[in-house]
Amino acid sequence: MSQTALYVLYAILAAGAAGLYMILPSTRADAPRLRMAGAILGTAALAGLAAYLVRWIGAQGLGNGLFVLFAVLAIAAAVRVVTHPRPVYCVVYFILVVLASTGLSLLVAAEFLAMALLIIYGGAILVTYIFVIMLAQQTGESLYDRNAREPLAAVLMGFLLVAATAQALTVRDPIAAHAGQTVSSFRYAVARPSDQTVRPVADGPTANGPAAPAAPSQQSDAPPIGNTWAVGQVLMTTYVMAVEIAGVLLLVAVVGAIAIARKRIDPAALTPEERRRLEERKDLHQRGRQAAPF
Amino acid sequence: MDLDVTHAYVLTGGLLFAIGVTGFLARRNLIVMFLATELMFQGVILNLVGFGVRRGDLHGQAFALFLLVIAAVEAGVALGLVVLLFRRKGTLDADAWATMKG
Numbered sequence: 001m002s003q004t005a006l007y008v009l010y011a012i013l014a015a016g017a018a019g020l021y022m023i024l025p026s027t028r029a030d031a032p033r034l035r036m037a038g039a040i041l042g043t044a045a046l047a048g049l050a051a052y053l054v055r056w057i058g059a060q061g062l063g064n065g066l067f068v069l070f071a072v073l074a075i076a077a078a079v080r081v082v083t084h085p086r087p088v089y090c091v092v093y094f095i096l097v098v099l100a101s102t103g104l105s106l107l108v109a110a111e112f113l114a115m116a117l118l119i120i121y122g123g124a125i126l127v128t129y130i131f132v133i134m135l136a137q138q139t140g141e142s143l144y145d146r147n148a149r150e151p152l153a154a155v156l157m158g159f160l161l162v163a164a165t166a167q168a169l170t171v172r173d174p175i176a177a178h179a180g181q182t183v184s185s186f187r188y189a190v191a192r193p194s195d196q197t198v199r200p201v202a203d204g205p206t207a208n209g210p211a212a213p214a215a216p217s218q219q220s221d222a223p224p225i226g227n228t229w230a231v232g233q234v235l236m237t238t239y240v241m242a243v244e245i246a247g248v249l250l251l252v253a254v255v256g257a258i259a260i261a262r263k264r265i266d267p268a269a270l271t272p273e274e275r276r277r278l279e280e281r282k283d284l285h286q287r288g289r290q291a292a293p294f
Numbered sequence: 295m296d297l298d299v300t301h302a303y304v305l306t307g308g309l310l311f312a313i314g315v316t317g318f319l320a321r322r323n324l325i326v327m328f329l330a331t332e333l334m335f336q337g338v339i340l341n342l343v344g345f346g347v348r349r350g351d352l353h354g355q356a357f358a359l360f361l362l363v364i365a366a367v368e369a370g371v372a373l374g375l376v377v378l379l380f381r382r383k384g385t386l387d388a389d390a391w392a393t394m395k396g
Binding site for chain 2: 053165235
């Protein structure tokens with residue numbers, strides 16, 4: 001990446017940061033007009049980013065066009081997540097971010113990760129968020145949702161972070177020899193048996209131990225290996241300990257979440273009527289346990 | 295010239311992360327603040343995918359899957375905490391809990 005490209009990227013980022021600052025919720029009198037100006041500036045910055053990706057990183061073929069589309073979609077939706085005054089809409093825009101990053105994962109043949117993102121993020125996690133919003137949200141827009149805290153400092157912080165990242169990208173890295181790999185050349189990399197990405201096997205996994213790598217002469221005949229198969233093999237061999245620990249971590253988190261959100265009842269705060277009903281219920285539980293099963 | 299995968303993915307992921315940081319600092323609503331951390335997770339996942347392409351193996355994707363586990367854990371515990379805090383003060387405003395600010 002040339003020095004000119006870096007300065008162009010800085011300009012695009014600065015325009016985007018200024019746009020983000022204007023769109024952040026505010027209760028100032030001229031907020032609607034500011035928001036409109038910010039939307040125009042932000043759209044211009046997004047168009048600039050798309051042009052930058054096409055011009056300086058290059059974009060030919062369907063895969064790269066889709067990359068630009070998904071990247072711009074993800075960033076635009078992310079901006080709406082942090083600027084929308086209604087939390088439910090923030091969640092809906094976050095689902096759009098997840099969909100876009102699913103597309104980005106698919107472009108580099110990370111199919112298993114893409115599906116996991118869609119199901120776990122777009123499904124499970126976001127549904128949990130919507131449930132909590134339904135539990136906790138008051139009607140209408142609250143004042144704290146229409147009024148950002150320290151928007152200038154926050155936007156400056158974000159701008160500095162991404163500008164530093166962009167600067168670091170210009171530094172020649174020691175593994176630049178691999179830099180020739182591209183989206184369109186990588187799209188089918190995992191599915192191609194001769195590729196170095198995964199070791200192809202002769203007859204899939206055998207019953208007594210991991211599958212043996214295919215002999216070089218058989219490579220062209222070996223059946224294509226899916227990304228899911230390959231990721232599964234990595235997870236169950238190299239990272240099998242981490243998978244176990246992840247399971248324990250999930251269990252601890254479930255128990256912890258229940259323990260945190262549980263409703264504690266202070267017996268002293270109960271009315272005599274409520275205390276009587278509680279005792280009655282305890283008594284019913286006791287009798288149920290002692291009763292004969294049939 | 296073709297698209298340099300790592301460069302493009304790291305730039306996109308970095309932008310998502312920076313927007314997440316901005317949202318976390320600027321918003322007052324507890325739920326939206328945690329949503330902004332999920333945005334940061336998305337940025338990191340894209341970074342891992344991009345660096346995995348550069349390395350040419352599947353370790354980046356495996357790490358991204360573990361990140362997914364951490365994101366799920368974080369969402370569960372954080373939302374439990376949000377429910378607890380909302381029950382205590384009846385508001386989602388993060389500034390309601392600023393007593394330690396002095």
